[in-house]
Amino acid sequence: MATAPTPVPDGMRADVELTQRGRSELQFLQAMRAGLRPMQTRLRERLENGTALSGGSGDIAALRAAVDAELADDSDLGLIGAALRWNRAVLTPRAVDAFEDRSAELTAKAAPPDAAAITDRGEQHVPRYWRYEFHGTTGGWDGHEHMGFIHHELVYRYLLVPSFPGDIFQQRANVADLAPREDYADICDLGCGTGQFTMKLAQRYPTARLTGVDLSIAELRYAQRRAAEAGLSWDLVRAPAEDTGLAGDSHDLVASFILLHEIPPHAIRNVFAEAFRILRPGGDLVFSDVAPYHRRSPYHAWNDDWDAENGHEPWWRTAATIDLVAVATEAGFVDVRQEPLSESAYPWVTLARKPEGSAS
Numbered sequence: 001m002a003t004a005p006t007p008v009p010d011g012m013r014a015d016v017e018l019t020q021r022g023r024s025e026l027q028f029l030q031a032m033r034a035g036l037r038p039m040q041t042r043l044r045e046r047l048e049n050g051t052a053l054s055g056g057s058g059d060i061a062a063l064r065a066a067v068d069a070e071l072a073d074d075s076d077l078g079l080i081g082a083a084l085r086w087n088r089a090v091l092t093p094r095a096v097d098a099f100e101d102r103s104a105e106l107t108a109k110a111a112p113p114d115a116a117a118i119t120d121r122g123e124q125h126v127p128r129y130w131r132y133e134f135h136g137t138t139g140g141w142d143g144h145e146h147m148g149f150i151h152h153e154l155v156y157r158y159l160l161v162p163s164f165p166g167d168i169f170q171q172r173a174n175v176a177d178l179a180p181r182e183d184y185a186d187i188c189d190l191g192c193g194t195g196q197f198t199m200k201l202a203q204r205y206p207t208a209r210l211t212g213v214d215l216s217i218a219e220l221r222y223a224q225r226r227a228a229e230a231g232l233s234w235d236l237v238r239a240p241a242e243d244t245g246l247a248g249d250s251h252d253l254v255a256s257f258i259l260l261h262e263i264p265p266h267a268i269r270n271v272f273a274e275a276f277r278i279l280r281p282g283g284d285l286v287f288s289d290v291a292p293y294h295r296r297s298p299y300h301a302w303n304d305d306w307d308a309e310n311g312h313e314p315w316w317r318t319a320a321t322i323d324l325v326a327v328a329t330e331a332g333f334v335d336v337r338q339e340p341l342s343e344s345a346y347p348w349v350t351l352a353r354k355p356e357g358s359a360s
């Protein structure tokens with residue numbers, strides 16, 4: 001019987017064919033996640049009919065302790081946690097295997113047309129926290145030469161797009177739309193990864209010059225390929241977002257999409273300071289990341305935190321509890337405000353402006 005073609009989500013290649021083994025391994029991981037949902041729904045109903053959520057979402061440690069006590073007799077919680085941890089730990093290795101099964105064909109689709117066009121500030125600028133294992137995978141974002149392709153084309157297609165509510169590509173376009181001006185000449189995307197958000201910025205501001213900064217050379221290679229295939233040329237820099245090496249007062253919009261929850265709090269502060277430094281006076285900051293726990297319902301705050309812990313997201317809790325309005329203000333920004341763009345854990349957007357007359 002003929003099977004219907006898999007719809008190709010925005011920004012993905014239509015021509016990625018995996019072996020049956022590679023495809024079924026990834027589909028199994030997605031099916032496993034979907035299979036946990038009835039248990040998760042039952043736990044949610046139990047919590048919403050109980051007392052553990054009554055203390056609110058302002059103190060996440062207290063909320064976690066209250067839920068642990070209330071669900072102490074419920075074996076499903078531990079089972080779901082173990083399943084999620086395993087799923088996250090094997091996901092990238094399985095995607096790497098799927099790539100390797102067809103490496104002769106896929107390497108040609110993954111290699112950047114001009115790797116030399118990426119400026120690399122070098123290993124000495126890579127912060128210590130980048131070496132930690134996160135997202136459950138050895139090597140993290142750089143664990144394979146073509147991790148950008150593997151992450152974007154395989155992990156996204158098989159797991160993230162089917163698992164997350166809403167359209168995770170449209171979210172990036174919605175954030176790009178929030179920038180207050182129409183006339184940006186120089187835009188910098190911090191933590192640009194494979195260039196998904198960079199592409200939305202490029203589409204929204206077609207005359208602007210785009211610079212993407214990321215620590216992962218593998219992600220940047222894929223971003224370079226994506227830009228070249230769209231007939232675009234971006235300045236791509238391998239550097240920490242908190243120390244980009246870019247000239248001061250050189251951009252009029254500095255933006256980021258889901259970078260901040262990947263880095264510790266001191267690095268978040270330094271990223272705001274660096275954004276201030278590279279912005280021209282009057283320039284705008286638009287950073288989108290996870291929702292603050294105190295603005296989530298108690299159930300959702302608990303679920304975000306529990307899910308992050310079992311999904312190998314070591315910095316999510318600090319990103320969801322740090323006061324980004326205070327951080328931006330301390331960095332020198334004015335007109336600082338926050339806007340939620342959806343009911344889910346993200347995008348939650350922080351907007352700010354570098355005051356006129358305040359050159360770096």
Ligand SMILES: C[S@@+](CC[C@H](N)C(=O)[O-])C[C@H]1O[C@@H](n2cnc3c(N)ncnc32)[C@H](O)[C@@H]1O
Binds near residue numbers: 216239
């Ligand atoms: C969740 S991804 C988001 C990528 C991209 N913004 C997007 O919308 O798809 C986070 C990215 O942040 C990068 N990253 C993590 N820490 C960084 C740092 N200190 N400086 C620059 N990039 C960093 C990772 O390599 C990864 O590509």
